[in-house]
Amino acid sequence: MNKYIDDTKKVILNTYTKFPVVFESGEGNYLIDSNGDKYLDFVAGIAVNALGYNNKEIKDEITKVIEKGVFHTSNLYWHSYELEAASKLINLSKLEKVFYCNSGAEANEAALKLARKFGSKDNRFKIISMNHSFHGRTYGAVSATGQDKYHKNFYPLLDGIIYADFNDLESVKKVIDDKCCAIIVEPLQGEGGIIPSTKEFLQGLRDLADKHNLLLIFDEVQCGMGRCGKPFCYQVYDVKPDVLTLAKALGGGIPCGAMVVSSKADNIFSPGDHASTFGGNILALSASSVVLSKLEDQSFLNEIVEKGAFLTNGLNNLVKKYPEKLLQVRGLGLMQGLVVKCNPFDIINGCLNKKLLVVRAASDVVRFVPPLTIKKEEIEIMLSILEEVINAI
Numbered sequence: 001m002n003k004y005i006d007d008t009k010k011v012i013l014n015t016y017t018k019f020p021v022v023f024e025s026g027e028g029n030y031l032i033d034s035n036g037d038k039y040l041d042f043v044a045g046i047a048v049n050a051l052g053y054n055n056k057e058i059k060d061e062i063t064k065v066i067e068k069g070v071f072h073t074s075n076l077y078w079h080s081y082e083l084e085a086a087s088k089l090i091n092l093s094k095l096e097k098v099f100y101c102n103s104g105a106e107a108n109e110a111a112l113k114l115a116r117k118f119g120s121k122d123n124r125f126k127i128i129s130m131n132h133s134f135h136g137r138t139y140g141a142v143s144a145t146g147q148d149k150y151h152k153n154f155y156p157l158l159d160g161i162i163y164a165d166f167n168d169l170e171s172v173k174k175v176i177d178d179k180c181c182a183i184i185v186e187p188l189q190g191e192g193g194i195i196p197s198t199k200e201f202l203q204g205l206r207d208l209a210d211k212h213n214l215l216l217i218f219d220e221v222q223c224g225m226g227r228c229g230k231p232f233c234y235q236v237y238d239v240k241p242d243v244l245t246l247a248k249a250l251g252g253g254i255p256c257g258a259m260v261v262s263s264k265a266d267n268i269f270s271p272g273d274h275a276s277t278f279g280g281n282i283l284a285l286s287a288s289s290v291v292l293s294k295l296e297d298q299s300f301l302n303e304i305v306e307k308g309a310f311l312t313n314g315l316n317n318l319v320k321k322y323p324e325k326l327l328q329v330r331g332l333g334l335m336q337g338l339v340v341k342c343n344p345f346d347i348i349n350g351c352l353n354k355k356l357l358v359v360r361a362a363s364d365v366v367r368f369v370p371p372l373t374i375k376k377e378e379i380e381i382m383l384s385i386l387e388e389v390i391n392a393i
């Protein structure tokens, strides 16, 4: 395994800090490494593998496409998969139209361009984003990301992005002027530390967007797709965006992104304004339709709410028991963060040694984003491993 990792390092650009594990297969909510060891997965490929591993429904659907042997035809032509997935997205979101792409950053690039075109007729171009936000690594998306650590060494960034404080409506009001065209926000901040919006904040943004004729963009790349117990996180708050960006779990493990827009935003782009060669890829959308069908199943969503409450309760019990090491639990549904007072990597590495996968968010949060198919018994196993690790620190 070490030789494999060493050889790979020689040919892959050094942009990631990886754990020394090589995964070869998976089953349900477990990954299996090259030694045959099983790892209970509370990372899910960073909130991607919503239906776990070796999922029969996804495999059956993509197998049908593989047997036909046509995975891609480009956006010069039509195919039936784009209609099926878009109809489900519209049914679930109660928005109007879909643009397909391949990743979260691309979905946000589409949203930023849409916002700029929306504002262009009256020379409005400023986009308000939040401190601690994360929107991706392409130039527009990283510029919209409200964290200096992602900016340093990459100046100059995209012009016209201004930052306000998350969950602080007054700070947003202070930066709004007649040059603004949009607000972009994660309803539940992910990379910034698993920080949920308050209802007042999201509703306040909706009111400000209406008052100043701004597009309200919700980046649900991480918190969307059922993770918070409703198809989309904004439905937990009952506050609707004009533009919704999605990726990660949308393709159930196959790269897929989308921007979904309301009627306020559905006539802004014209042919030629924006495009993606792979956007709406047949293989990706065949998998996506399976994941979206799951979100149409109310009992699947109810289970996420129940399992999320069980997870939160278990984590809260640990905070009560180990107050010198743990600070608090934050999150919604199956997107939870344990804010720690110790080094989060002591916990993450300790869990890895015990064959449990968890991932960091911000500098002091251990994040739990398991497949949505995680079982209550598996949450119990995770909590007992986590406690052993915390106890030993």
Ligand SMILES: Cc1ncc(COP(=O)(O)O)c(C=O)c1O
Pocket: 102, 103, 104, 105, 106, 108, 134, 135, 136, 137, 186, 190, 191, 219, 220, 221, 222, 223, 247, 248
């Ligand atoms: C909220 C949010 N937006 C955008 C992105 C970027 O997604 P991608 O890595 O698919 O470009 C991420 C990735 O973590 C994210 O969490």
